[in-house]
Amino acid sequence: MAILEVRNLRKRYGRLAAVDNVSFGVSKGAMLALLGPNGAGKTTIVSMICGLLAPDSGEVLIEGRHLAGDTGPIKRRIGIVPQDLALYEELTARENLELFGALYGLWGRPLATAIDTNLDLVGLRDRGDSRTALSAAA
Ligand SMILES: Nc1ncnc2c1ncn2[C@@H]1O[C@H](COP(=O)(O)OP(=O)(O)OP(=O)(O)O)[C@@H](O)[C@H]1O
Numbered sequence: 001m002a003i004l005e006v007r008n009l010r011k012r013y014g015r016l017a018a019v020d021n022v023s024f025g026v027s028k029g030a031m032l033a034l035l036g037p038n039g040a041g042k043t044t045i046v047s048m049i050c051g052l053l054a055p056d057s058g059e060v061l062i063e064g065r066h067l068a069g070d071t072g073p074i075k076r077r078i079g080i081v082p083q084d085l086a087l088y089e090e091l092t093a094r095e096n097l098e099l100f101g102a103l104y105g106l107w108g109r110p111l112a113t114a115i116d117t118n119l120d121l122v123g124l125r126d127r128g129d130s131r132t133a134l135s136a137a138a
């Protein structure tokens with residue numbers, strides 16, 4: 001089964017057809033790269049997959065379920081790493097992870113374990129208590 005299915009997606013901004021009948025599927029464990037020049041419609045497609053933007057027509061299915069109406073439950077099943085840095089610079093790395101983990105319903109011991117696991121994964125366990133601001137020296 002496709003973990004993600006995009007069917008005949010269309011989106012216009014006024015007279016501009018930003019996404020014009022796009023379809024594709026992604027099976028579990030697969031990776032898909034959406035390539036195209038500036039303005040091709042990549043961000044518009046991703047925004048519709050995430051439920052941030054409603055398509056004019058067509059549909060998005062995640063794990064076989066239509067993304068429509070209340071998108072809250074499906075949003076809790078997906079994640080997105082945005083193009084721009086999305087960290088709160090005044091918070092430490094650990095505090096940022098606590099915030100985003102909490103948004104996904106993690107708390108207490110499971111949250112602390114997930115944070116340690118992921119700081120280890122990227123080799124930043126010893127920097128967990130540093131602010132994420134680029135200018136922060138420690
Ligand atoms: N909110 C908007 N209002 C009007 N036009 C928009 C809006 N967002 C995007 N567009 C236009 O829709 C088209 C697709 O934009 P989109 O941002 O999806 O492209 P992209 O492939 O992500 O581009 P980039 O590689 O620059 O990130 C572009 O022509 C863009 O100018």
Ligand SMILES: [Mg+2]
Nearest residue numbers: 042043044083
């Ligand atoms: Mg873009």
